[in-house]
Amino acid sequence: MREDDFLNNLFKYYKPNPRVVLGPNDDCAIISQMVNKNLVISVDAFIENIHFRYDMLSFYEIGYKAVSASISDILAMGGIPIGVLISLNINQKSINRVDEIYKGIFDVVDKYCVSILGGNVEKYDRLELHITAIGEVKKDMQILRSNSKPGDIIAITGDLGRPRGYLIAYERKLISGVKWWINDMREKFAKPNLRYEELNKILSNIHVNAMIDISDGLGIDSYRMAKLSEVQIVVYANKLPIRDSVKYLAKKLDIKEWFIAVESGEEYELLLSIPKEEVGKIEKLKLPITIIGEVIEDKPGSYIIDGDLKIDISKRGYDKFAN
Amino acid sequence: MREDDFLNNLFKYYKPNPRVVLGPNDDCAIISQMVNKNLVISVDAFIENIHFRYDMLSFYEIGYKAVSASISDILAMGGIPIGVLISLNINQKSINRVDEIYKGIFDVVDKYCVSILGGNVEKYDRLELHITAIGEVKKDMQILRSNSKPGDIIAITGDLGRPRGYLIAYERKLISGVKWWINDMREKFAKPNLRYEELNKILSNIHVNAMIDISDGLGIDSYRMAKLSEVQIVVYANKLPIRDSVKYLAKKLDIKEWFIAVESGEEYELLLSIPKEEVGKIEKLKLPITIIGEVIEDKPGSYIIDGDLKIDISKRGYDKFAN
Numbered sequence: 128m129r130e131d132d133f134l135n136n137l138f139k140y141y142k143p144n145p146r147v148v149l150g151p152n153d154d155c156a157i158i159s160q161m162v163n164k165n166l167v168i169s170v171d172a173f174i175e176n177i178h179f180r181y182d183m184l185s186f187y188e189i190g191y192k193a194v195s196a197s198i199s200d201i202l203a204m205g206g207i208p209i210g211v212l213i214s215l216n217i218n219q220k221s222i223n224r225v226d227e228i229y230k231g232i233f234d235v236v237d238k239y240c241v242s243i244l245g246g247n248v249e250k251y252d253r254l255e256l257h258i259t260a261i262g263e264v265k266k267d268m269q270i271l272r273s274n275s276k277p278g279d280i281i282a283i284t285g286d287l288g289r290p291r292g293y294l295i296a297y298e299r300k301l302i303s304g305v306k307w308w309i310n311d312m313r314e315k316f317a318k319p320n321l322r323y324e325e326l327n328k329i330l331s332n333i334h335v336n337a338m339i340d341i342s343d344g345l346g347i348d349s350y351r352m353a354k355l356s357e358v359q360i361v362v363y364a365n366k367l368p369i370r371d372s373v374k375y376l377a378k379k380l381d382i383k384e385w386f387i388a389v390e391s392g393e394e395y396e397l398l399l400s401i402p403k404e405e406v407g408k409i410e411k412l413k414l415p416i417t418i419i420g421e422v423i424e425d426k427p428g429s430y431i432i433d434g435d436l437k438i439d440i441s442k443r444g445y446d447k448f449a450n
Numbered sequence: 451m452r453e454d455d456f457l458n459n460l461f462k463y464y465k466p467n468p469r470v471v472l473g474p475n476d477d478c479a480i481i482s483q484m485v486n487k488n489l490v491i492s493v494d495a496f497i498e499n500i501h502f503r504y505d506m507l508s509f510y511e512i513g514y515k516a517v518s519a520s521i522s523d524i525l526a527m528g529g530i531p532i533g534v535l536i537s538l539n540i541n542q543k544s545i546n547r548v549d550e551i552y553k554g555i556f557d558v559v560d561k562y563c564v565s566i567l568g569g570n571v572e573k574y575d576r577l578e579l580h581i582t583a584i585g586e587v588k589k590d591m592q593i594l595r596s597n598s599k600p601g602d603i604i605a606i607t608g609d610l611g612r613p614r615g616y617l618i619a620y621e622r623k624l625i626s627g628v629k630w631w632i633n634d635m636r637e638k639f640a641k642p643n644l645r646y647e648e649l650n651k652i653l654s655n656i657h658v659n660a661m662i663d664i665s666d667g668l669g670i671d672s673y674r675m676a677k678l679s680e681v682q683i684v685v686y687a688n689k690l691p692i693r694d695s696v697k698y699l700a701k702k703l704d705i706k707e708w709f710i711a712v713e714s715g716e717e718y719e720l721l722l723s724i725p726k727e728e729v730g731k732i733e734k735l736k737l738p739i740t741i742i743g744e745v746i747e748d749k750p751g752s753y754i755i756d757g758d759l760k761i762d763i764s765k766r767g768y769d770k771f772a773n
Contacts (some may be wrong), residue, residue: 148488155492155527162485166584171570221510447571447573
């Protein structure tokens with residue numbers, strides 16, 4: 128097989144987004160521009176033995192999860208995704224499973240009308256996906272990490288803890304057999320849900336000052352927002368949205384539930400910093416959003432309140448360079 | 451060191467392009483849009499032991515060459531580059547040399563006012579750069595691979611053969627000592643020259659039907675153009691622009707000069723398909739462009755004429771999947 132034949136086989140997963148002038152198969156893809164909007168662009172990697180293992184995810188789930196992570200960055204700016212480019216390193220084990228990987232990718236991009244605009248492929252000894260996502264946001268409507276204000280409330284979509292909970296259960300060899308709590312945690316670990324519709328409703332109704340997606344953990348990611356905004360973010364352990372599955376695991380292991388929730392990465396939930404006067408509107412939206420804390424004017428940092436304790440969580444989560 | 455500290459150190463290489471609204475350090479970079487232009491976007495990989503070896507390139511040259519390859523794809527559409535995103539896998543050997551790699555990248559992007567818009571970093575056992583380049587082209591002015599027409603002439607910028615020549619010399623252990631012909635070949639192998647200024651002059655003066663950059667070799671890349679355009683491309687061995695260094699090597703090894711020229715990848719020269727009536731204008735431009743062949747209406751393919759022989763070159767060059 129020639130490289131071009133391999134790539135041609137993947138063109139079947141291309142579906143045009145209205146903004147795409149030319150899809151894959153030339154030196155570049157082409158996208159039309161609109162003056163009232165700005166482009167947003169980001170890249171993320173999903174690598175064997177760093178981000179996934181074959182005994183934990185199917186090939187379909189590898190594709191699904193990798194592309195979700197990349198698109199999540201577009202949402203975290205308040206943007207609408209348009210397309211993705213995939214730089215793929217493919218190994219012998221995966222080369223005949225590439226259609227499964229692309230089906231996983233396709234099921235995500237198709238849902239949101241995002242085009243696979245092209246990419247690159249290399250034969251390698253490990254499977255890697257480096258995915259660039261491009262999207263757009265109305266001019267001056269981008270939501271940065273750096274604009275959180277003292278007095279804001281801190282809210283989070285969905286729930287926290289299941290991906291980390293699944294990893295802990297795996298490490299402790301608790302995942303064999305059919306268990307409701309394992310299944311519940313694995314569901315989000317394997318197929319994270321992007322908050323696309325929720326975000327559109329939020330942005331149409333609420334003024335949001337700052338936003339970040341939870342990719343490395345509430346601890347690290349809230350610290351990123353706090354540091355860039357020069358504020359202090361304080362969340363409350365008893366307010367974190369934690370599902371019964373994670374609570375069950377915490378109890379079983381005799382650890383605090385919030386340890387799991389705060390360190391859990393690959394959540395792709397949105398962490399929002401919202402002016403206090405908007406709180407009433409949040410409740411009216413009836414969306415899965417929980418108010419978990421507040422922003423104060425103090426030394427930049429991120430903390431959790433657990434009873435009488437105020438604990439630094441700025442390093443809690445997944446730091447690739449920590450090991 | 452934390453991941454964020456590692457990335458913060460690299461922000462010093464960010465210089466804004468006028469179109470960049472927000473550089474690195476948030477979920478995404480932001481670029482403004484212009485309605486009279488379209489975006490062009492592409493991704494390319496540069497990987498240890500596939501695309502480079504430490505004994506052949508310095509860290510500076512690894513960065514220089516990797517980003518040149520990515521920007522070349524923007525030029526090959528007739529585009530002007532705006533920015534790049536770098537998904538970096540860094541190993542222990544390279545982690546303290548990352549500034550050298552970025553200096554190499556910076557020297558290219560700075561020259562063309564291209565912004566390093568951000569990226570991703572992973573600790574890994576091998577050094578890899580997956581670089582996405584984004585640029586733009588005036589609406590309806592993109593130059594595709596698929597629009598070559600029978601009757602066109604085929605032209606190439608610069609010269610062909612030096613990168614492949616250097617690799618051959620390396621494999622045959624001919625590179626020790628100071629030799630004028632090795633130095634001449636290495637110069638292009640290590641620091642390929644993008645045809646940015648030449649392209650601007652060409653596009654301001656000449657109508658170009660189709661274009662591709664030579665990344666895998668004149669053989670494979672001319673075939674890509676021929677296949678997508680459904681034409682036959684014929685080049686002449688005695689017209690190929692081959693420098694004395696490559697001629698010297700060919701003579702030394704008793705192989706035909708054009709074998710080296712046709713199989714030489716990582717050239718980043720532009721292969722142009724131009725209507726015959728534009729030929730006079732090309733000569734007036736006094737640019738390093740050579741007419742090397744023509745386009746005919748025949749079975750799609752790419753061939754070279756060597757005396758009485760017509761030889762298929764469609765597979766000559768670097769095909770990652772061939773091994």
